[in-house]
Amino acid sequence: MITKDWLMRAWRIDKEIEAMLVARKRAYERCVSVTTRPREVVVTSSHDPDTAMIALLNIETLIDERIDQLNQIKAEIFNAITAVPDCTLRTLLIERYINFKTWEQIAVDMGYSYSQIVKYIHPRALAQVKMP
Numbered sequence: 306m307i308t309k310d311w312l313m314r315a316w317r318i319d320k321e322i323e324a325m326l327v328a329r330k331r332a333y334e335r336c337v338s339v340t341t342r343p344r345e346v347v348v349t350s351s352h353d354p355d356t357a358m359i360a361l362l363n364i365e366t367l368i369d370e371r372i373d374q375l376n377q378i379k380a381e382i383f384n385a386i387t388a389v390p391d392c393t394l395r396t397l398l399i400e401r402y403i404n405f406k407t408w409e410q411i412a413v414d415m416g417y418s419y420s421q422i423v424k425y426i427h428p429r430a431l432a433q434v435k436m437p
Contacts, residue, residue: 308431312402315382318375319405325368332361379403385434394430397422 336357386398396415400406406414412422 308434308436311436312382315378316405318371322371329364332364336361389433394433397426398430
């Protein structure tokens with residue numbers, strides 16, 4: 306695995322968690338939704354609140370597991386980044402691979418041009434990361 310792919314693991318899991326949170330919101334909305342009109346008599350219902358609640362709890366469990374995994378991977382990445390001796394390179398790596406900022410945001414925050422960040426500083430930073 307190349308260094309960049311190793312560092313990007315946390316970003317991928319973070320995006321997956323964001324998608325899972327959207328799914329959790331939808332599952333929650335299904336649990337609490339009311340579809341009958343006032344004064345309408347409901348004879349039968351295909352909506353089983355227990356099934357919807359179990360689905361919501363399953364999603365919650367999966368999200369918690371992925372968050373734990375994300376925290377573990379971020380700790381691994383952070384340890385590797387902190388071993389980089391140059392402060393500028395460490396800052397760039399933390400902003401990109403821990404804080405998930407865009408190259409444009411990093412360039413502005415660090416006072417460099419986009420081109421300098423992407424073409425020169427980032428490759429130097431990657432070269433100094435030692436994967437475990």
